[in-house]
Amino acid sequence: MRNRQEQISQVVVTAVQMRHIEERIFAAGMHVAALMEKVAGLIARRIQDIYPNFGQEGEKDAGTQRCGDAESKNVSVSLRLPLFASSVSSPHFPSLSSSIRVGILVGPGHNGGDALVVARELYFRGYEIWIYSAFSKLKELTAQHLQYAQSLGIPCYQEISQLQDCDFLVDGLFGYGLERTLTDPIAAAIDRLNEWNKPIISIDLPSGLHTYTGEVLGTAIRATHTLCLGLWKLGLLQDQALDYVGKAELIDFDIPLADVQAVLGDTPKIKRITPATAFSTLPLPRPPVTHKYKEGHLLLICGSRRYAGGAILTALGARASGVGMLSIAVPESLKPILVSHLPEALIVGCPETETGAIAQLQLPEKTDLSSFHAIACGPGLTKDATAIVQEVIASDAPLILDADGLNILAQLGTIPTLQKRKATTVLTPHTGEFQRLFPDIPDPKHDRVLAVREAAAQSGAVVLLKGARTAIANPQGLVWINPESTPALARGGSGDVLTGLLSGLLAQAVTKQIAVEDIVATAAWWHSQAGILAAQERTELGVDAFTLTQYLMKILSNPKV
Numbered sequence: 001m002r003n004r005q006e007q008i009s010q011v012v013v014t015a016v017q018m019r020h021i022e023e024r025i026f027a028a029g030m031h032v033a034a035l036m037e038k039v040a041g042l043i044a045r046r047i048q049d050i051y052p053n054f055g056q057e058g059e060k061d062a063g064t065q066r067c068g069d070a071e072s073k074n075v076s077v078s079l080r081l082p083l084f085a086s087s088v089s090s091p092h093f094p095s096l097s098s099s100i101r102v103g104i105l106v107g108p109g110h111n112g113g114d115a116l117v118v119a120r121e122l123y124f125r126g127y128e129i130w131i132y133s134a135f136s137k138l139k140e141l142t143a144q145h146l147q148y149a150q151s152l153g154i155p156c157y158q159e160i161s162q163l164q165d166c167d168f169l170v171d172g173l174f175g176y177g178l179e180r181t182l183t184d185p186i187a188a189a190i191d192r193l194n195e196w197n198k199p200i201i202s203i204d205l206p207s208g209l210h211t212y213t214g215e216v217l218g219t220a221i222r223a224t225h226t227l228c229l230g231l232w233k234l235g236l237l238q239d240q241a242l243d244y245v246g247k248a249e250l251i252d253f254d255i256p257l258a259d260v261q262a263v264l265g266d267t268p269k270i271k272r273i274t275p276a277t278a279f280s281t282l283p284l285p286r287p288p289v290t291h292k293y294k295e296g297h298l299l300l301i302c303g304s305r306r307y308a309g310g311a312i313l314t315a316l317g318a319r320a321s322g323v324g325m326l327s328i329a330v331p332e333s334l335k336p337i338l339v340s341h342l343p344e345a346l347i348v349g350c351p352e353t354e355t356g357a358i359a360q361l362q363l364p365e366k367t368d369l370s371s372f373h374a375i376a377c378g379p380g381l382t383k384d385a386t387a388i389v390q391e392v393i394a395s396d397a398p399l400i401l402d403a404d405g406l407n408i409l410a411q412l413g414t415i416p417t418l419q420k421r422k423a424t425t426v427l428t429p430h431t432g433e434f435q436r437l438f439p440d441i442p443d444p445k446h447d448r449v450l451a452v453r454e455a456a457a458q459s460g461a462v463v464l465l466k467g468a469r470t471a472i473a474n475p476q477g478l479v480w481i482n483p484e485s486t487p488a489l490a491r492g493g494s495g496d497v498l499t500g501l502l503s504g505l506l507a508q509a510v511t512k513q514i515a516v517e518d519i520v521a522t523a524a525w526w527h528s529q530a531g532i533l534a535a536q537e538r539t540e541l542g543v544d545a546f547t548l549t550q551y552l553m554k555i556l557s558n559p560k561v
């Protein structure tokens, strides 16, 4: 069970893949109406958890209401209502005097069908239900559910204004069947109800979002909650969708893993990072007998007179990774500062250019670049250190390039420069650096998965494209997406911390048979979880990069796996 849930939570699908999986379920004998009943039943129960109904009305006795005759209105108050129901208003809707009023938005397809089953179920649980359905042509099953809802006396409107006084809305306009840009009257209705600022629970996806890219097709529902059905839809993990998704959760309706594997194959091309996948690559537990050099020797090449802090933050990220030995090459003038912050590290003072950048790498005796299990180069380096970047690119050590290391690579010509490398290369650009590195790849903001995949394939490197939903691709097209993060990390230096943490983990893993992209995914997850925990304790304004380094360990010491 646990393993199935874990596997299901890693899966990410497109609309086409979801439809194929559904067709296999129906072909195997599950009737669409039965599946809709099961799925919508799970949705209705989740909505009751989110907005429990404390109103007078209480449970409607289904039996007596079938024909919708008026006198059966005064219903029996169900036993499950808390004793003092009459005096307590709903915590979510303090102004409430009686039942919670729910507006149900019904589209022409099965997303609308789900919403109508939810409407009926909430109606029987005592919620006041108002339906909005402006489509003349409905799919058969959806039309049947609308007919039944109306037979219960549930009011159904074609004007969205009729739902203005509801307490929250359930969005069943469109799910993964949305094929084209939304037009009026539905587009105008969505814009109107978005202005109401009422809580909106979207079924499967916020209506209007493209299931793959997360792009807004004309307009889209701004949901407070999105209840994604069965398997995570890629569009919900794309940065451009996040203003619309709200709090996203998966409603697992027991899709057999065999059907998922049959459609996605044994190695799905796009996967969600989970706590379990992240922890699975960590170098824990350590072997009882070991020594510092067996636990990875990392070389950081970073910093300049202008950007001293970047070197410190990168090093503190590396310290948190647990790497056995840490050497840090910096301009000679920064050596005392680094020693004071990281007494355990080997600080290599290097000759400087006039501008205070590293002019030449001056490694200790009997040491060259191949002495290190991994090298990270870039944070705070400035663009005056081109020779250093050329030197590390020419080395055969696993290399992580970030910040100015990336800007210099872009100047050198990303693809031709990296094509000479045989060893592992990891690039960690934010969107701006990505566009400088890969000017011929379409703007990532339209489709980050396509962009990061193209970049990795063309460069032969593992590429981590930073964002609210960081995407990581290997040259073979496998993509990891980090499903959680926090805007609190939008601070100078948090990227340096990621570079240090990532390269420290890579230095520890090169001797172990772990895929590079899996380690990079672990670092991205660990980094964002530390930001989330820090923001919970210090608000989204309280996560400066140094503070972030102090929260990294907390993620490992109280894992939620």
Ligand SMILES: NC(=O)C1=CN([C@@H]2O[C@H](COP(=O)(O)OP(=O)(O)OC[C@H]3O[C@@H](n4cnc5c(N)ncnc54)[C@H](O)[C@@H]3O)[C@@H](O)[C@H]2O)[C@H](O)CC1
Pocket (backbone or CB within 6 Å): 018, 022, 035, 036, 039, 040, 107, 108, 109, 110, 111, 112, 113, 114, 139, 173, 174, 175, 176, 177, 178, 179, 180, 181, 182, 183, 203, 204, 205, 229, 230
């Ligand atoms: N995942 C599952 O196994 C289940 C999913 N269910 C729900 O069904 C929808 C998918 O249903 P489908 O009917 O295929 O699509 P939609 O309801 O999303 O809408 C498609 C419907 O809308 C028309 N259409 C498309 N684009 C537009 C547009 N821009 N303007 C107007 N109309 C448009 C299109 O022609 C179709 O008629 C899924 O999301 C789940 O919510 C089931 O409940 C069962 C299990």
Ligand SMILES: [K+]
Pocket (backbone or CB within 6 Å): 111, 171, 172, 173, 174, 175, 202, 203, 204, 205, 206, 207
């Ligand atoms: K929807």
